[in-house]
Amino acid sequence: IALAGKMEKKDFVSLVTFGEGSSNQGDFHEGANFAGVHKLPVIFMVENNKYAISVPVSKQLACEKVSDRAIGYGMPGFTVDGNDPLAVYEAVKAAADRGRNGEGPTLIETVSYRLTPHSSDDDDRTYREREEVDEAKKKDSIVTFANYLREQNILTEEIETEMNEEINQIVNDATDYAENASYAEAESAMKYVYEENEE
Numbered sequence: 001i002a003l004a005g006k007m008e009k010k011d012f013v014s015l016v017t018f019g020e021g022s023s024n025q026g027d028f029h030e031g032a033n034f035a036g037v038h039k040l041p042v043i044f045m046v047e048n049n050k051y052a053i054s055v056p057v058s059k060q061l062a063c064e065k066v067s068d069r070a071i072g073y074g075m076p077g078f079t080v081d082g083n084d085p086l087a088v089y090e091a092v093k094a095a096a097d098r099g100r101n102g103e104g105p106t107l108i109e110t111v112s113y114r115l116t117p118h119s120s121d122d123d124d125r126t127y128r129e130r131e132e133v134d135e136a137k138k139k140d141s142i143v144t145f146a147n148y149l150r151e152q153n154i155l156t157e158e159i160e161t162e163m164n165e166e167i168n169q170i171v172n173d174a175t176d177y178a179e180n181a182s183y184a185e186a187e188s189a190m191k192y193v194y195e196e197n198e199e
C-alpha cells in the first residue's frame with residue numbers, strides 16, 4: 001500500500017501495528033527491508049507487551065530492544081513508553097512527518113505490558129509471577145494518564161462519570177446486539193477469502 005501510494009504521489013503514510021512476538025518472524029524482516037530499500041512512508045509500530053503467549057521477551061530477542069533492529073533496514077528506531085499516550089503521539093508525529101517528507105520508514109517500539117492471559121485458554125500462572133502483573137497494573141495508562149489529566153484539571157469528576165456511563169452503555173449495547181444475533185450461515189465461511197464476481 002505504501003509503495004502504491006508513493007508511486008501515485010499520494011500524500012499519505014501507512015501505519016502497521018504488531019506484537020513483539022510477530023517481530024521475530026520473517027514477514028516483519030522482509031517488509032521492513034523492502035520499506036527501507038524503497039524509502040516507503042511506513043510506520044512500523046511494535047507493541048512490546050513483553051510476552052508472546054507464554055514466551056517472555058528475554059527469550060525472544062538476542063538484542064536489547066526491538067527498535068535495535070531498525071538500523072539493519074536503514075531506518076531509525078525508537079523505543080518509547082507505550083503507557084504514555086503523549087510519548088507515543090510525539091514519536092508517531094515525527095515518524096509521520098518523516099514519511100511525508102520522503103525520508104522513508106520508521107520503527108517505533110512502544111513498551112507496555114499484557115495485563116491479562118493471552119486468551120481464555122491460557123493459564124498465565126504457569127509462567128509469570130502475580131507480583132509482576134500487579135506491579136504492571138499500577139502503570140496502566142488508564143490509571144496513570146487519568147491521574148495526569150486530573151492533575152491538569154482537564155478530567156473532572158463530572159466528565160469522568162459521564163464518560164464511564166457512555167462507555168458502559170456502548171459495551172452493554174454491543175454485548176446485547178452480539179448475544180441476540182443469529183448464527184452466520186455456514187455458506188458464508190468462505191466469504192472474503194477469495195475474490196467474488198458479482199453475477
Ligand SMILES: Cc1ncc(C[n+]2csc(CCOP(=O)(O)OP(=O)(O)O)c2C)c(N)n1
Nearest residue numbers: 018019020021022023049051052053114118
Ligand atoms: C505464524 C504464526 N505462528 C504462530 C501463531 C500462534 N500465535 C498466535 S498469537 C501468538 C503470540 C503473539 O505474540 P505477540 O506478537 O507478542 O502479540 P501479543 O499477543 O503479545 O499482542 C502466537 C505465537 C500464529 N498465529 N501465527
Ligand SMILES: [Mg+2]
Nearest residue numbers: 019049051052
Ligand atoms: Mg507480545
